[in-house]
Amino acid sequence: MALLAGRTVLLRAGVRLGAEAATRGGNGARRFASHRVLVEPDAAAGIATIKLKNPPVNSLSLEFLTELIICLEKLENDKTFRGIILTSDCPGIFSAGLDLREMCGKNPAHYAEYWRAVQEIWLKLYLSNMVLVAAINGASPAGGCLMALTCDYRVLADNPRYRIGLNETLLGIIAPFWFKDNLVNTIGHRAADRALQLGLLFPPTEALQVGMVDQVVPEDQIHSTALSVMSQWLAIPDHARQLTKSMMRKATADHLIKQREADIQNFVSFISKDSIQKSLQVYLEKLKQKKH
Ligand SMILES: CCCCCCC/C=C/C(=O)SCCNC(=O)CCNC(=O)[C@H](O)C(C)(C)COP(=O)(O)OP(=O)(O)OC[C@H]1O[C@@H](n2cnc3c(N)ncnc32)[C@H](O)[C@@H]1OP(=O)(O)O
Numbered sequence: 001m002a003l004l005a006g007r008t009v010l011l012r013a014g015v016r017l018g019a020e021a022a023t024r025g026g027n028g029a030r031r032f033a034s035h036r037v038l039v040e041p042d043a044a045a046g047i048a049t050i051k052l053k054n055p056p057v058n059s060l061s062l063e064f065l066t067e068l069i070i071c072l073e074k075l076e077n078d079k080t081f082r083g084i085i086l087t088s089d090c091p092g093i094f095s096a097g098l099d100l101r102e103m104c105g106k107n108p109a110h111y112a113e114y115w116r117a118v119q120e121i122w123l124k125l126y127l128s129n130m131v132l133v134a135a136i137n138g139a140s141p142a143g144g145c146l147m148a149l150t151c152d153y154r155v156l157a158d159n160p161r162y163r164i165g166l167n168e169t170l171l172g173i174i175a176p177f178w179f180k181d182n183l184v185n186t187i188g189h190r191a192a193d194r195a196l197q198l199g200l201l202f203p204p205t206e207a208l209q210v211g212m213v214d215q216v217v218p219e220d221q222i223h224s225t226a227l228s229v230m231s232q233w234l235a236i237p238d239h240a241r242q243l244t245k246s247m248m249r250k251a252t253a254d255h256l257i258k259q260r261e262a263d264i265q266n267f268v269s270f271i272s273k274d275s276i277q278k279s280l281q282v283y284l285e286k287l288k289q290k291k292h
Contacts (some may be wrong), residue, residue, distance in 0.1 A: 034067040038089055046082040047230055049223075053089035057096035060143050064099070065117040072124045083234055084128070086151060087135040091249045092161065094136045095144030102281050108268045116145070119260060122178065125150035127253050129242050131233040135226040137219065140164040141201055142171075145212075148203070149182045151238040152245070153229050154212070156204050157219040163201035164212055168201035172279030174270075176263065178256040187211045187251060214215050 038051040050071065054064045075081050088094045102114045109163050125132060125147060133149040140148055140156075145164050157227060166183055168175040175183075175196055184192040192208050194200070204216040217225045233241070256263060270276060 014213045015151070016080060034071060036064050037071045038069045039071060043080050045227075045231075046234065047085060047227070048081045048083075048086040049087060050075075051087055051089040052095060056090055057092050057093045058090050058094045058144070059099035059101075059135065060118070060121075060147075061099040062102055062114050064115055065121050069117065069120055069124060072121075076128060076130065077123075081130060082228045083131040083133065083239060085133050085135050085223070086125075086147065087223070087226070088138050090138065092159075093138040093144075094134075094140040094162070094164075095147060096139070097144045097146075098140030100280055102286050103271050105264060105285065108155060109272050111268045112138050112264050114137060114263050116260075118257060119263065120180075122150060122182075122251060123256065124145065125248075126182065129238075129245075131230060131241070133233070135222045136162065136164065136213065136220050138162055141167050142175075146182065148180055148213075149186055152265060155215045155220045155222055155225050155229065156207055156213040156264055156275050157218060158204050160203045163203050164207050165199070165201040166196055167199040167201050169197060169285045171277060173276065176267070178263075179250070181252045184250075219290045245270055 023278075036052070038053050040049040040051065042048070050057045050068075052064075052068075054061065070085075070157075075084060098118065109271065128150075132153075133290040134148040134151040134154045136148055136154060136156045138157070141163070145166055147165065156164065166175045166179055168179075169175050178241045180192065180196060183196065186192075186194065187210050195202075195210070195212075200212060200270075202212055204213070207213045215225060215229070
């Protein structure tokens, strides 16, 4: 995948991205943004804040994922940055997870391309050399929760509507083994077993209790808390922290890397089943009707 600053680029995945905007931030650092991924750099501190902006609910469409992957690649390759704060620009929603429209009524080639992008974002985030702090400022079901779980530290805003968890079973689908592995590594086997089977979405107090998040803070303190956590983590020498992170995560990532193609085939055949398509359509319809 290539990124040509200031131009429209055609990606291998066949997704056309709009021109990248580049301006100067308040501290003189270069601020860059794609359509849906806003990056606020603080070069002096070595921190970039990524704000997800795919309204209304930051659902992870193929285009959005592709923009995010490119953004992470850029930051990973830029020695200026040692840490990322991942947060949302959509009020009340961190991310609604995978975009259900990408998994409904499409063809197998599309499902395969989509799933490869989902795998890619997970691997990029999970194996990032940088310190990743999730500032979870909204609801965070399924794929939204997964993104947060890849981070080194999670701060959740204290609002009972901001529930977080892997709720796949409620949709009649199954969290893949690498979602499960990431959850087990975070909250332990017994809690993950229960949370996954029941599709639990935890409100802040319970999310903290079970270990899904590390800290719950008043909403107006979420960014300052993320910054202060980041400065603690950045105080550790990079090489020691990075090698330790890799030691802790490599086996889990390798589990997927070794069977990426099989995992894609498994997803495509599962999602293409009539019964699964029906469940997803019914779920989407319910979401739409909720308002009326
Ligand atoms: C072997 C492999 C098996 C397959 C594994 C697949 C793993 C899947 C992982 C996933 O991430 S699946 C997605 C799961 N996500 C959810 O269940 C969340 C669903 N959404 C919500 O609960 C709510 O929308 C919300 C996030 C709590 C926000 O609520 P709010 O009241 O603020 O907004 P809504 O009115 O509900 O939604 C606005 C608008 O957005 C549409 N929408 C919501 N979520 C999604 C989504 N995930 N994908 C696509 N579209 C979504 C919703 O339908 C509304 O649309 P309109 O009615 O405005 O057209």
